[in-house]
């Protein structure tokens with residue numbers, strides 16, 4: 001196998017919505033956030049939902065883009081570790097995810113020519129469960145989960161730490177994600193190559209960028 005772009009040595013993937021797509025699981029994560037906010041504020045579940053909706057609308061108006069769930073909840077005074085404790089209890093990816101042999105073979109074909117990483121706003125316990133269910137629990141060299149520095153994407157400081165920890169010049173990286181602003185913008189600002197994934201089939205583009213036939 002030839003790597004036509006010899007510069008790319010590290011491919012950093014977002015997890016949720018990038019390596020798999022499950023509206024049901026995304027809904028369950030959102031519902032867990034409703035419970036977390038309601039509990040933290042001591043209000044009913046309906047009130048919690050309303051608070052999140054209002055916070056999201058406000059942040060969307062201010063920043064002209066939809067905020068992440070992390071930011072929406074932080075804006076309501078919720079501590080991220082508390083939010084993730086709820087995710088761990090309430091979210092059951094086992095209900096929705098199955099092994100994905102196509103994804104597994106795509107990643108297997110990349111592994112000999114570059115190191116693969118996950119950089120996610122999800123917590124490590126949930127991320128590992130999700131990856132195991134998809135059948136890709138061993139393909140990645142390291143997972144940068146929310147616990148890495150408790151600064152959810154997009155965050156330039158956390159992004160720099162991830163880059164430094166992996167090591168290598170900007171041209172040795174490729175960032176892959178389903179949200180341009182969240183997953184790719186900090187990379188773009190440094191001239192790092194990026195790939196926006198609208199559906200999991202778009203992951204094949206990684207191979208094209210690297211000159212690999214999966």
Ligand SMILES: [Mg+2]
Pocket residue numbers: 014015016017018177178179
């Ligand atoms: Mg995502």
